[in-house]
Amino acid sequence: MPQYVQDRLNIYDALLLLQGLGNTVLLCVAGLGLGLVIALFVGLARASRFRWLSWPAAFYIEVIRDSPLLMQLYLVFFALPLMGLQVPILVAGVATLMVNSSAFMAEIVRAGIQAIGKDQWDAARALGMGYLQSMRYIVMPQAARVIIPPGVGLLIGLIKDSSVVSVISYIELTRVGQILTEKTFLSFQVFGIVAALYFVLCYPLSRLAVSAERRLKVSG
Amino acid sequence: MHGYVFQFREVFQELPMLLDGALTTLHISILTLLFSLIVGTVGALCRMSRLRWIRVPATWYVEVIRNTPLLVQLFFIYFGFSQINIDVTNYTAGLAGLVLNNGAYLTEIVRAGIQAIHKGQFEAGYSLGLSFPQLMRHVVFPQAFRVVYPPMCNQLIGIILWSSLVSTISVQDLALRGKEVASTTFRSFETYALVTLIYVVMTLTISGALKLIGLRWFRRPA
Numbered sequence: 001m002p003q004y005v006q007d008r009l010n011i012y013d014a015l016l017l018l019q020g021l022g023n024t025v026l027l028c029v030a031g032l033g034l035g036l037v038i039a040l041f042v043g044l045a046r047a048s049r050f051r052w053l054s055w056p057a058a059f060y061i062e063v064i065r066d067s068p069l070l071m072q073l074y075l076v077f078f079a080l081p082l083m084g085l086q087v088p089i090l091v092a093g094v095a096t097l098m099v100n101s102s103a104f105m106a107e108i109v110r111a112g113i114q115a116i117g118k119d120q121w122d123a124a125r126a127l128g129m130g131y132l133q134s135m136r137y138i139v140m141p142q143a144a145r146v147i148i149p150p151g152v153g154l155l156i157g158l159i160k161d162s163s164v165v166s167v168i169s170y171i172e173l174t175r176v177g178q179i180l181t182e183k184t185f186l187s188f189q190v191f192g193i194v195a196a197l198y199f200v201l202c203y204p205l206s207r208l209a210v211s212a213e214r215r216l217k218v219s220g
Numbered sequence: 221m222h223g224y225v226f227q228f229r230e231v232f233q234e235l236p237m238l239l240d241g242a243l244t245t246l247h248i249s250i251l252t253l254l255f256s257l258i259v260g261t262v263g264a265l266c267r268m269s270r271l272r273w274i275r276v277p278a279t280w281y282v283e284v285i286r287n288t289p290l291l292v293q294l295f296f297i298y299f300g301f302s303q304i305n306i307d308v309t310n311y312t313a314g315l316a317g318l319v320l321n322n323g324a325y326l327t328e329i330v331r332a333g334i335q336a337i338h339k340g341q342f343e344a345g346y347s348l349g350l351s352f353p354q355l356m357r358h359v360v361f362p363q364a365f366r367v368v369y370p371p372m373c374n375q376l377i378g379i380i381l382w383s384s385l386v387s388t389i390s391v392q393d394l395a396l397r398g399k400e401v402a403s404t405t406f407r408s409f410e411t412y413a414l415v416t417l418i419y420v421v422m423t424l425t426i427s428g429a430l431k432l433i434g435l436r437w438f439r440r441p442a
């Protein structure tokens with residue numbers, strides 16, 4: 001690194017960048033983990049035969065997929081205090097990513113469930129299994145092969161999208177970039193480093209998504 | 221809701237301002253799509269080139285852009301321009317960031333479109349004595365466009381939604397107008413609910429219209 005960059009960016013800044021990276025990972029893991037739980041319910045409801053289940057689920061998915069993440073973040077950020085909840089910004093960030101990713105994940109879950117043929121359900125029933133048992137032991141293990149590749153893609157998207165949480169001043173990677181830019185005025189270098197850190201997180205995952213798609217391809 | 225009373229009246233009074241912002245959002249989104257199509261077409265041709273020194277940089281452009289956040293790319297361009305003393309408006313910087321980002325996605329979309337065309341079409345074109353540009357212009361692109369059209373429409377919807385990020389570099393789009401209205405009316409939740417609704421209506425209308433246009437004119441031959 002050139003000397004003038006070293007003079008203005010020191011070891012503490014590097015530590016701050018690492019802390020930001022850690023917080024970005026925290027946001028994404030928490031957001032996706034909680035989002036997955038909601039997505040399972042919404043996805044099952046969406047694939048349901050009953051309209052009173054599938055329509056609200058479809059509405060939930062559509063509204064979230066057709067509105068900007070930034071607006072969802074503002075809505076959650078301002079709605080939580082209205083509900084009398086004084087929570088740290090981390091919670092607002094995680095809640096937003098949870099809601100956002102759940103809608104996209106629900107569609108992936110639905111596609112996975114619907115990819116499993118009706119004969120599998122029939123076979124499970126013939127073995128005397130109920131709905132939950134068939135789902136748990138027959139459908140989900142097979143659906144997972146359809147769900148995993150786009151799921152990894154979703155995680156990559158979430159890592160990138162979590163940068164939006166910087167606008168409510170949560171100290172994640174992008175916010176650290178802004179702080180260091182304000183301090184050093186080295187915007188090219190700072191955001192270059194920030195972009196490189198995101199790349200290090202995302203690039204292996206996108207290779208993984210490509211190879212998972214090839215390996216888990218359902219034959220026939 | 222903790223005794224909170226929703227009041228939409230003041231927010232509705234600012235509707236003209238929000239719609240003005242929505243116009244800016246549409247404006248920047250359509251320009252982004254047009255420029256990204258150009259970048260994407262050039263990018264796709266480069267990615268499929270036989271020459272390594274053309275193919276490799278194009279591949280890295282796509283990989284780097286697709287594996288880093290749009291917000292960071294916007295900041296990189298916006299603050300970077302000012303660091304090297306290039307004077308551009310916020311709108312231009314925002315547009316440049318969006319084009320840089322979407323150009324990479326369009327590259328992949330256009331590439332898939334060109335690759336979907338049967339090898340026989342290229343051979344037939346060459347055997348008629350067409351040059352490479354003629355072949356592209358008269359044989360490949362008209363057919364590829366039908367393949368490209370549906371994902372391109374999805375991309376436009378994505379552009380409209382993600383263009384909200386240019387509000388962070390002070391482009392007066394719908395999101396920034398919303399922020400202004402929220403701070404003047406002190407009705408943040410109501411304002412953002414209305415702004416979100418405008419975004420949803422806008423994207424649903426446009427994706428519906430594009431689908432009809434696609435069915436009418438750009439249907440893929442069976």
